[in-house]
Amino acid sequence: MSANEWWWHQPLRIIQPNMQVKDTARIDPERLAKQLKEMCANTVVFNVGGIYAWYRSEVPFHHVNEFLPDQGDLLQEMIECFHREGLRFVARYDFSKADDFVYQHRPEWFVRSKDGEPEIIGAKRPGNWSLLMSTCINTGYRNEALAVPVLRETLNQYDIDGVFFNNPGTIPCLCGNCQDKYQELYGYPMPEDRSELDRTWGSICLRHNMELLNGTIKEIRKEVPVLGYYNLFHESLEDRKAGSDLLCTEPQNVLSRGYRHIPEFWKPALSIKLGRGKALAAPPLGIVHSCPGMDWRHTGMPPAEYAFWLAQIPAYGGQIWHSLTGIPDTITDKRILRTVKAHNSREEKLAEEMHEAEALAETALLWHSGRSVGGWADGLVSRQIPFDILPQEEAGLVTLKRYRTVIVPELYPIGQRELSSWRAYVEQGGNLMVEGRLSSGPFRKELADLLGIEPAMTVSEHLTASYLRFEGTANPLQKGMEDTQLIPHRGHVVYCKPSPDAHVLATLVPPFSPLESVGAPPERASLSVPRTDIPLVVRHEKGLGSVLFLTFSLSELIDEFKLGEHYQLLDNLIDLSNRGERLLRVAPNAGLQATIYRNRNGFLLHFVNGTGRRPLAQPVPLHHLEVRLPLSLTGGIAEVNGLLENGKLPFTTDGAELRFTVPQVQVWEAVKITCGHKEPEQAR
Known part of the structure; x- marks a missing residue:
């Protein structure tokens, strides 16, 4: 079979029934296969090995599910029934934890704290359960001693179509293996404080582990893909790709933390955007849990919220992966089943239209893990502006030239490579929008020349009770806000002086009062300084393109306050940068x-x-x-x-x-x- 004919290159609609081991006896393979097919799935992810083996494993210390039927081979029956219904079978493994009886025999396989203590999961859990303990990614359990033999056993014994490793990440650990590996990688001892670990440590360990496991799989059956995790704000996507054939992400909608901690509405959108930009042979998969939080995993999300969250996955070019607690016969909240079926039937209608479709965007947001990217994402999505997100390693000149406007968020890391690319991009007709405090190091003069300001820059204290003033008549940034000269401002400002060839579109009105006295009394609320020449928005024409420098953080204002004026300002900035041309x-x-x-x-x-x-x-x-x-x-x-x-x-x-x-x-x-x-x- 050639790579172009592999099954996982076609549109996927995955359902993963997360089974409780005590419900094993309730699985009727033939009935389950028909139910999932009726829900418009074409692929199933199901437990095979790791914490529990769902077959009679002969690998030492691989804990066999004690609720398996005495007769027959349940896993074999399920795979055969799924295949008869045209459903592909992806085997789920979880080597991140093991039963405490394994710890008794092989304590060297487990995560250690700085005090040498193992990490125990669910020690206070009620019920007749053994303890689970976290395994170290750099020891035998997750590598040659157990994980590799389990993969060999299952791939040789069962007709598995794909492999997924649940919870594959690096758990911070101070065991001897980790300390030795850290010293070898970085040349100095491993710090005891987790926050002081080199930021690449987790990704490198994961990459080494996944390359070993994927290599084992390909050695046995080269056509079997590995579905590999990535997430929005952590770890290197390059390291995630190294041991994966198909990327997946998990934008979980956790409502159980309370209304004040509700996930941002754009979380599925950005998760898929990031993965799509790094996609391998097929679009990324978006895993959506049916529950409003793992503490409430036996009920479903409100159907309207669930449907909205699900719809973002295909709308942003991803493929859906439903994670359910149980099978249809054990799920008591039947709203879940109706919502999943309705969504899948819609995806099925669009499968041919979306297969190999090219996402269009005129704006690119340079990506890093800081808070500022969230505000930009919120604003761009809320104003229906098509955009892509570009990780730093991909933001070279060739890529930048695809876009009319490139946004550089606050505190984006800036080096010589970035400056050279940006200068060439602007001179050749691109439009750069740079925000807030800058991380420019020794390249300040060169950066200032590009931005259209003098090199001397000072960052203000955190300002409150301040305003942005639109300067001049027919100001393009004032569109839709013509009846007001001022809009709210708060936060830090980069105090600077514009170059003679730059144009100031907005200035700072400084705070008229400390925050504690802004309303006491109103007779003293006059603006002590109603106008300054301190720029908040500077426009600089350079070559065939232009640069807009925002000396404040618009993204922070959007993220924190979500006022209509700030969204409108973002919209106007995009219009100005694009010179009035819009894709949509x-x-x-x-x-x-x-x-x-x-x-x-x-x-x-x-x-x-x-x-x-x-x-x-x-x-x-x-x-x-x-x-x-x-x-x-x-x-x-x-x-x-x-x-x-x-x-x-x-x-x-x-x-x-x-x-x-x-x-x-x-x-x-x-x-x-x-x-x-x-x-x-x-x-x-």
Whole structure:
């Protein structure tokens, strides 16, 4: 079988029934296979080995599930039944923990604290359960002594289609193996404080482990893919890719932490965007848990919130992976089953349209793990601006030139490579937007020249009771806010002086009062300094392009306050940077997300509706979405169709733009634009 014919290169809809071992007897393989097929799955992830072996393993210290039936081979029966229904079988292994009886025999395999104590999981758990203990990634259990023999045993014995390692990451450990490896890698002793570990340590250990396990798998059956984890803010994606064939991420919607800690609405979107940019042979998989938190794992998320979270995975170019607690016969919250089936049936309708579709974006957000990227993501998604995220290792000149605008978030690491790429990008017609405090080191003068400011820069204290003032008439940043000169500001400012060839579009109005006295009394609330020449937004034309330098953190304002003025300012900055040209324009709707793809027949637009207070109790339909695309992108248009909710849509063209209206979006609509030369119908 050639690489182009491998099954996992085709669109996937995965269901993972996380079985409780005590429910083993309730598994009817034939019935389960039919149920999952009826839920529109085409792939199943199921437990095979690690903490529990779901077969009669002969590998020493591999704990066999004591609830397996005395007769027959349950795992073999399940695989055969899944295959008869056309479902692929991905084997799930979890070598991150082991039963305490293993510890008694092989204590050297386990994680150690600085006091030499093992890490125990669930010591206070009620019920007749043995203890679980964390295993060290650099010892035998997760490598040659147990994991490798288990893989050899199962791959030789069962017709497994793929492999997934649950919880494969590096657990901080101070055992002898880890200390020796750390000394060898970095040339100095391993620190006892976890926060002082080299940031590459976890990724390197994981890479070494996954390369060994993947290599073992390929040695036995080269066609079996490994599905490898990555996450949004931690670890190197390059290291994650090294031992994986297909990437997966887990944007869990944890509602059980309480309303004040509800996950950001854009978490699935960005998780998939990051993985799609690093995708291997197929788009990344987005794992969505059906529960509102692992402490509430035996019930489901509110259906409206669940459907909204699920819809973001395909809308941003990912593939869905449902994680359920149990099988349909043991799941008591039947809302979960209905939501999963409804979502999968929609994905199935769009599978052909999305297969090998190319995501389009005119804006790139340079990616790092700081807080500032979250605010930019929030703003770009909320204003329906298609964008990509670029990890630092990918942000070279060749990649930057694909975009009209590149955003550099606050405290982004800047070196000679970055400066050289940015200068060339701008001089050749690109538009750079740089935010806030800078991490420029010895390259300050060179960076200042690019930004259009003098090299002398001073960072302010954290300002409150301050404002941004729009400067001049017909200021493009004031669009939609023409009736106000000031909008709220808070945070740090980079005090600087603009170069003679730069243009200041916004300035700082400094605090009129300390925070504790802003309202006492109102008779003293006048602005002590109503105008300064301290710039907040500087525009610098350079070569064929331009640079916008924001001396404050717009992303922090959006992240913390979510005021309409800050979203509008972001929108205006993008318009100015792009010189008025936009890939997609949608009448702004709070809660709406929009993405655009080019496929074989034309274009596909996704609209995901998250309107309302989260967690969403019920859908709040959006009506009459006005959509515009440049005809220079689309050419002639034959037909516009809402594939999920609206059907055929009338459209108009005026020589410059394609225009149409989507009558309603309940949760998720995908609009197909078929290119051709049919005359447009008049919109009614």
